Amino acid sequence: MELGRFLVSPAPHIRSxxxxxxxxxxxxxxLLPAMIAGVWFFGINAILVTAVAVVAAVASEAVMQKYVLKRPVTVSDLSAAVTGILIAFNVPATLPLWMVALGSIFAIVIVKQCFGGLGNNFINPALAARAFLLTSFAGDMTNWVAPGADAVAAATPLGLVKGAEAATQAxxxxxxxxxxxxxxCIGETSAALLLLGGLYLVYRGVISIRIPASFIATVAVLTFLMGGFDASLAxxxxxxxxxxxxxxFMATDYSSSPMTPMGQIIMGIGCGLITVVIRFFGALPEGVSYSILLMNVATPLIDKFTIPKKFGGVKKSA
Amino acid sequence: MNIRTLTFKGGTHPPHSKKATEKLAVQAAAAPKVVVIPMQQHLGAPCEPIVKAGDEVKLGQKIGEAKGFVSAPIHSSVSGKVMAVEPRLYPGGTAVICVVIESDMQDTLFEGVKSYGSLDNLTPDEIKNIVKESGIVGMGGAAFPTHVKLSPPPGKHLDAVILNGAECEPYLTSDHRLMLEQAEKVVFGLQALMKAAGVKKGYIGIENNKPDAIEALYKASQGIEGIEVVALHTKYPQGAEKQLIYACTKKEVPSGGLPADVGVIVNNVGTAAVIADAIREGMPLVERIVTITGAAVKEPKNLLVRIGTSFKEVVEQCGGLVENPGKIIAGGPMMGIAQFTLDVPVIKGTSGILILSEKEARLPEPSNCIRCGKCVDVCPISLMPINISAFSLQDKFEQAEACHAMDCIECGSCSFVCPAKRPLVDSIKVAKREIMARRKKAQSSQAKG
Incomplete structure (x- = not known):
């Protein structure tokens, strides 16, 4: 039995x-169901915005890796595409396409690649892009339209609750x-379809239920308490x-959220708390994205203080 | 059958890959013409050869004397003539002193091989002595001398013996077949271990992907007081000592401690069976069941192989190879040791010879850690493999130690599950070795100072 060349390497010898x-x-x-809903509600613009966001994200990652960092191009891992879709989900369908592209480039080049690429960004790139766009182009970023073919200017439900917008709208x-x-925004309106996508992710083991459940539960409980025990307001x-x-989809971003089970619950509660504080007391009608960005920054600290108790950490008998 | 199903926290689910051999009865392998018997087959001090080239030896005759307490003597697996006593490669990856014996194919039994009679006539110390003199070590793979486990440090009180029939390593079926075909022997061995350890409680833990083995041992242990067969969730590493103890007794072995710290000793079902042979027939440990399997093996089998038979000869008895091997592994795919040749002998701890195809053996390219936390979820010790690995790769071994690197049991679940294909356990092993070396250095400099 003559043997040719074969491999010798340490265990484990099989991988998942x-x-x-x-x-x-x-x-x-x-994300697909919510994307289809976005197109259904906001029309062809939603498709264009999503396409531009994805192409700009993938292209800027490829260019950055190949020509600036001179590293292997890793766009086939699809992470840039995900960032692109999430950016589109976080802007109104009316946003000029060049602004969309600028948001994608900012997310990939500044937030992701400048900090070491996939897994090393300390805040969620898509949310950072949203914050960047909101600060730079406040008017275009809040140019809401009602769903449907007519594209009538309208206020968001939270805007109405806050009373900041014209109260003529029911x-x-x-x-x-x-x-x-x-x-x-394109992808944010359909809670039902986002939930469907979330259930798929939990079923596939991609995310744990800890962050979304504790985040949503915190918002529900706090708004119920602070809104004067009004269940419908909650x-x-x-x-x-x-x-x-x-x-x-955003607070569960792997690189910018805690890895420990306890840390993930703290992340969810923290996000919920800040969201409600902004919605009730802040100048803005919506606080989800800033709450996540703030908790992103706290993530390394949370991970450090929530290291699980190791097995065998019991006292050794004398 | 009233059987509890138990498990531990964490763990992962590699494909079982046991179909090829789980239904195949154990066959005796052809007697080898030459055996190469290493003097180091166990954890602990190597044996000193007590025969020299030219000596005649008989089957079951002691050829290696244990040096030190943590050691186990070694016996000849054939009768014949010693050809050489010299360093040869063994499955541990290095060359060790081996006794090379040419068999006369007579299998003339050594005079000392005699039955010790029934268990009732033996005292605990006599049983311990039989276990020690028969060269019995853990048959699960680690090969820790069994008599050492039976003699816990003073002050430690034992109250249970657990037999490990989990066989959580994919591909391997040697324990499964043993439990099915020799259930009565396993139970006898457990009774001997319980008597030697002076305990009233015995568990036999078996993963629930082997319902037939659970049933066989349940039947074989009916009417024997104190023995409980428990089903275990099929999850890797269910057969790891501390995880098995936790599943059966809900007790955590303290970090850096021994099972005896929680009053338990764990032995493989294979170990129980060889103890039964040693007591009833006086036969020392000279052969073992080996699963020979993997996509590159023509006819996978479970064979009863003499210690010292070369891997090559064993594989040839399985029809040889269907293609060039991708990888040759002594043991299972999760913790087994990759070999660089088939010219190594089967030793006491060789539970399997796994030969992967080139396609299966291909290693994926590691990419950036995406911080998904899956390694944290699966770690059976609740460590954070990602942190230890990151510190190890930056040579920050103090920090790796602070992350409890030394508690890692090297099960490989983290590397297995990692979607970025990072070799996490490799870097943790490096950290452990480095930490050990530093501790030794610190100790010796203290001794000098």
Whole structure:
């Protein structure tokens, strides 16, 4: 029996079928229902914005890696595509396309690649891009339109609750909020379809339920208490705005959220707390994205203080 | 059958890959013409050869004397003539002193091989002595001398013996077949261990992907007081000592401690069976069941192989290879040791010879850690493999130690599950070695000062 060349390496000698690419593909699959809803409610513009955001994100990552960092190009891991979709989900469908592209480039080049690429960004790139766009182009970023073909200018439900906008518009029904038939960013309006995507991610083991559940529960409980024990107001706060998008898809970003089970619950509660504080006391109608960005910054600290108790940490008998 | 199903926290689910051999009865391998018997087959001090080239030896005759307490003597697995006593490669990866014996194919039994009679006539110390003199070590793979486990440090009180029939390593079926075909022997061995350890309680833990083995041992232990067969969730590393103890007794072995710290000793079901042979037939440990499997093996089998038979000969008895091997592994795919040749002998701890195809053996390229935390979820010790690995890669071994690197049991679950394909356990092993070296250095400099 003559043997040719073969491999000698340390154990384990088999690996699971999981891969970064498969995880990112699962996230894209989970985002699809809400994306279709976005197109249904906001029309062809939603498709254009999403396409531009994805192309700009992927292209800027490829250019950055190949020509600036001179490293292997890793766009096939699909993480840049996910960032692109999430940026599109976080802007109104009316946003000029060059601003969309600028947001993607900012997310990938500054927030992701300048800090070491995938896994090393300390805040969520898509949310950082949203904050960047909101600060730079406040008017365009809040140019909401009602769903439908006419694209009538309208206020978001949270804007109405806050009373900041024209009060001539009636508050949409809870059902419209749940299915997403309200003004807002492309991907944030349909709580039902975002939830569907979230359930898929939990089923696939991509995310744990800890962050989304504790985030949404905190918002529900706090708005119920602070709104004077008004269950319908609490339900309104839960389904309106970007809470489901933020809790399921943004706060669970691996690189910028804690890895420990306890840390993930703290992350969710912290996000919920800051969201409610901004919505009730802040100048802005919506606080989900800033709450996540703030908790992103706290993540290394949370991870450090929530290291799980190791097995065998019991006292040794004498 | 009233059987509890138990488990531990964490763990992962590699594919079982046991179909090829789980239904195949154990066959005796052809007697080898030449055996190469290493003097180091166990954890602890190597043996000193007590035969020299030219000596005639008989089957079951002691050829290596244990040096030190943590050691186990070694016996000839054939009768014949010693050809050489020299360093040869063994599955541990290095060359060790081996006794090379040419068999006369007579299998003339050594005069000392005699039955010790029934368990009732033996005292605990006599049983311990039989276990020690028969060269019995843990048959699960680590090969820790069994008599040492039976003699816990003073002050430690034992109250249970656990037999490990989890066989959580994918591919391997040697323990499964043993439990099915020799259930009565396993139970006898457990009774001997319980008597030697002076305990009233015995557990036999078996993963629930082997319901037939659970049933066989349940039947074989009916009417024997104190023995409980427990089903274990099929999850890797269910057969790791501390995880098995936790599953059966809900007790955590303290960090850096021994099972005896929680009043338990754990032995493999294979160990129990060889103890039964040693007591009833007087036969020392000279052969073991080996699963020969993997996509590159033509006819996977469970074979009863003499210690010292070369891997090559064993594989040839399985029809040889269907393709060039991708990897040759002594043991299972999660913790087994990759070999660089088939010219190594089967030793006491060789539970399997796994030969992967080139496709299966291909190693994926590692990419950036995405901080998904899956390694944290699966770690059976609740460590954070990602942190230890990161510190190890930066040569920050103090920090790695502060992250409890030394508690890692090297099960490989973290490397297995990592979607970025990072070799986490490799870097943790490096950290452990480095920390050990530094501790030794500190100790010796203290001794000098």
């Amino acid at each position: 079928g999981e891969s970064t690419q498969r995880i990112m593909l699962d996230v894209i699959i989970a 508050l949409p029904s809870l059902m419209d909020l749940f299915i997403g038939n309200v003004p807002g 339900a309104y706060h839960v389904f309106a705005g970007g809470l489901f998008l933020g809790a399921i």
